[in-house]
Amino acid sequence: MVRETETKVTGPVDLDLWASTKAPDTEWTAVLVDMFPYGRSSNFCGGICRARYCNEMAAPKFTLPNAPTFFRIDFWATANLFLAVHRIRVKFSSSNF
Numbered sequence: 001m002v003r004e005t006e007t008k009v010t011g012p013v014d015l016d017l018w019a020s021t022k023a024p025d026t027e028w029t030a031v032l033v034d035m036f037p038y039g040r041s042s043n044f045c046g047g048i049c050r051a052r053y054c055n056e057m058a059a060p061k062f063t064l065p066n067a068p069t070f071f072r073i074d075f076w077a078t079a080n081l082f083l084a085v086h087r088i089r090v091k092f093s094s095s096n097f
Helices: none
Strands: 007-019 027-035 041-050 069-082 087-093
Antiparallel strands (some): 027 041
16 A cells, blocks of 8 residues: 555564464564665664564573464664655564575
8 A cells, every 4th residue: 555645653663473383493583664666675674583582581482383472573763754655564584594
């Protein structure tokens, strides 16, 4: 959907993700992207977390195979003005390499 007005994003950004994996541990990565008209894109903030540490650093916990689990990926703080006719995209993956 193309927006007709500007959208300001300022401050902390995070992604709440429900996901499952057959592996006991994985990395979840995510990037917030400004999509320009005609296909050009610009990554401007993102985050990564190891599944076993995503929700509790002090008590690492492996995931249960194929069980939907809640993860929060912290993008830290950012500031961006999405211009009108630009799109906002979120890319995420279970690996960053």
